[in-house]
Amino acid sequence: MRDARIVSRRFELPQSHTLEVARAHGAYTRLSEAFDKTPSELIEIIDQSGLRGKGGGGAGAGEKWKLMLPHDPRPKYLAVNCDESEPGTFKDRQIITKDPHLLIEGIILTCYAIGARAAYIYIRGEYRAHQQILQAAIDEAEAAGLLHVKGAPLLITVHRGAGAYICGEKSALLESMEGKRGHPRLKPKQKECEWYFGNPTLVNNVETIASVPFILYEGAAAYRSFGTEKSPGTLLFALSGHVQRPGVYEAEFGTSMMAYIEHFGGGIRKGKKLKAVIPGGASTAVLTAQEALEACLDYESMQSLYSALGTGGMIVMDEDTDMVLALKNLLEFYRHESCGQCTPCREGTGLADTLLSRVLEGHGNTGDIDKLLELASTMDGQTICVFAPAVAIVIRGFLLKFRSEFEARMHA
Amino acid sequence: MFTFTPQNLQKIEALKSRYPSPNALALPLLWMVQEQEGTISLEAMEAAAPFCDLPPIELYRIATFYTMFKLAPTGRHHIQLCKTLSCALCGKAEILAHLQERLGIGVGEMTPDGRFSLEQVECLGSCGTAPVMQINDVNFENLTPKKIDEILKALS
Ligand SMILES: Cc1cc2nc3c(=O)[nH]c(=O)nc-3n(C[C@H](O)[C@H](O)[C@H](O)COP(=O)(O)O)c2cc1C
Ligand code: SF4
Ligand code: FES
Numbered sequence A: 001m002r003d004a005r006i007v008s009r010r011f012e013l014p015q016s017h018t019l020e021v022a023r024a025h026g027a028y029t030r031l032s033e034a035f036d037k038t039p040s041e042l043i044e045i046i047d048q049s050g051l052r053g054k055g056g057g058g059a060g061a062g063e064k065w066k067l068m069l070p071h072d073p074r075p076k077y078l079a080v081n082c083d084e085s086e087p088g089t090f091k092d093r094q095i096i097t098k099d100p101h102l103l104i105e106g107i108i109l110t111c112y113a114i115g116a117r118a119a120y121i122y123i124r125g126e127y128r129a130h131q132q133i134l135q136a137a138i139d140e141a142e143a144a145g146l147l148h149v150k151g152a153p154l155l156i157t158v159h160r161g162a163g164a165y166i167c168g169e170k171s172a173l174l175e176s177m178e179g180k181r182g183h184p185r186l187k188p189k190q191k192e193c194e195w196y197f198g199n200p201t202l203v204n205n206v207e208t209i210a211s212v213p214f215i216l217y218e219g220a221a222a223y224r225s226f227g228t229e230k231s232p233g234t235l236l237f238a239l240s241g242h243v244q245r246p247g248v249y250e251a252e253f254g255t256s257m258m259a260y261i262e263h264f265g266g267g268i269r270k271g272k273k274l275k276a277v278i279p280g281g282a283s284t285a286v287l288t289a290q291e292a293l294e295a296c297l298d299y300e301s302m303q304s305l306y307s308a309l310g311t312g313g314m315i316v317m318d319e320d321t322d323m324v325l326a327l328k329n330l331l332e333f334y335r336h337e338s339c340g341q342c343t344p345c346r347e348g349t350g351l352a353d354t355l356l357s358r359v360l361e362g363h364g365n366t367g368d369i370d371k372l373l374e375l376a377s378t379m380d381g382q383t384i385c386v387f388a389p390a391v392a393i394v395i396r397g398f399l400l401k402f403r404s405e406f407e408a409r410m411h412a
Numbered sequence B: 001m002f003t004f005t006p007q008n009l010q011k012i013e014a015l016k017s018r019y020p021s022p023n024a025l026a027l028p029l030l031w032m033v034q035e036q037e038g039t040i041s042l043e044a045m046e047a048a049a050p051f052c053d054l055p056p057i058e059l060y061r062i063a064t065f066y067t068m069f070k071l072a073p074t075g076r077h078h079i080q081l082c083k084t085l086s087c088a089l090c091g092k093a094e095i096l097a098h099l100q101e102r103l104g105i106g107v108g109e110m111t112p113d114g115r116f117s118l119e120q121v122e123c124l125g126s127c128g129t130a131p132v133m134q135i136n137d138v139n140f141e142n143l144t145p146k147k148i149d150e151i152l153k154a155l156s
Helices: A019-024 A031-035 A039-049 A061-065 A092-098 A100-114 A128-143 A170-177 A206-218 A220-224 A257-263 A289-294 A299-304 A323-337 A343-363 A367-379 A387-401 A403-407 B006-016 B022-037 B042-052 B056-065 B085-089 B092-103 B145-155
Strands: A077-082 A118-123 A155-160 A194-196 A199-205 A234-241 A247-252 A274-278 A313-318 B077-082 B116-121 B133-135 B138-140
Touching (some): A039 A061, A039 A220, A061 A100, A061 A199, A077 A100, A077 A194, A092 A128, A100 A118, A100 A199, A170 B022, A206 A220, A206 A234, A234 B085, A257 A289, A274 A289, A313 B085, A323 A387, A323 B085, B077 B092, B085 B092
Parallel strands (some): A234 A313, B077 B116
Antiparallel strands (some): A234 A247, B133 B138
């Protein structure tokens, strides 16, 4: 497998989180090259590179940056999403602890391109120790006089969340940063930027921003030399569950899923056979072992399998896994994390969980599978954010692909 | 009467200059209260509200939305075991049983001496080192029953 390290290039260096080591290995040394270009030239390079958001949605970064209203007189903001709460996802924490200066450099460049002079990093409350490393790096960069865009001071503030999965959704994140409950906002009809206290704002994932320095220095073509046409570049894919060596390993898009699991993860634990893989964080449709054999780690391949690349965090399950219990586990998660604004989501996640509990207690009957599928349909409709439709996808994936396991639990 | 420490008052002033509106300080203020007091009382929310220019009821609404804000006391060592899928696949049940046996309490309970409390939480973002728990702010990963014994012993 070809070595493809763009974001994780400095991860293995001793003391890689310090300014001294990061600088000795290239951090902040080429900023002036970027400052010599105009902001719109930089946005064009990002657009040409095909960089796609790495927080789960995969939106084109260039397209989003172009929505930032260059001539608007209001102050502009960058909000970096480090909420990282999608089960199976633990990549952003590698960046903020192993190479926080790469993120900071990406923030400086992004702020220059979109005209922002203040950036916030919204970090999940549970990442306490990780936050301290990140803050120390920001302080170091500030003391070294690095926090500016072409001479104009740049404020970088770490904002701590307090335990709510939904705050990873970009508008809920901004509500939370405005001092409110993390309730997603209604989406506007037309494409536009996000808004923080009524000011134009860009929300990007940590890894997206950490990919920016390479692209701006090496060029769009260099980025496109990795990955596929529709999925250019690399991703910090991750493995958890029943593999020999779980962890975060960067690879280029287009890599075969099984080759990745074998090469980085050392295959399935204890010589067992594979049963299923959830490919991109809990909220993507589960793949059977057969599908996993065909799958490549890119947007096109996942779509053709009616699943999604998501965050690239794969949850691997061996032949002994009880799929009914696995779905129950996820339904408990969604029930707990629904923000409660939309009735189909608030009620649907609770009902689905309760129904499956009854099945597990031995009171299920064959009609329950259809009831669960019907519930999934009601969640797939008109809700404020895509949380509820994602739950529908999760339910359908398990029920349709592992139906016999569910039927075996039913009595009548 | 709740008052912020002089250090926290300084911190609040510094933070204000970093945001477009004092409303943004709601979460940082609640964190400061919790760090000072251990829990967040109604009285403290009343005292904190003017600093973020919000009515106390708004702070209360926020404090009850986010699961990490504590309105009721927990044990001195608050154990939060991750229960989500990757941890469940990697032996969470065994760890939970062992914790319950060693502490003599169930989930949602506190030891009579107030030293330990036990809670199950959703994915802690450490799925690659499952099973995982947090005690107060500190992560413990790749848990085994033996490791649990060592951790509990070190805390006694
Ligand atoms: C329920 C839900 C949870 C999300 N959680 C996260 C998260 O933890 N981290 C993240 O970066 N994006 C998360 N997202 C995606 C964000 O809404 C947003 O698309 C992303 O942060 C934009 O950055 P990107 O384009 O660089 O990926 C979530 C979306 C939804 C609907
Ligand atoms: S779909 Fe669910 S999580 Fe999203 S806004 Fe509605 S209730 Fe909240
Ligand atoms: S599932 Fe336990 S840390 Fe993610």
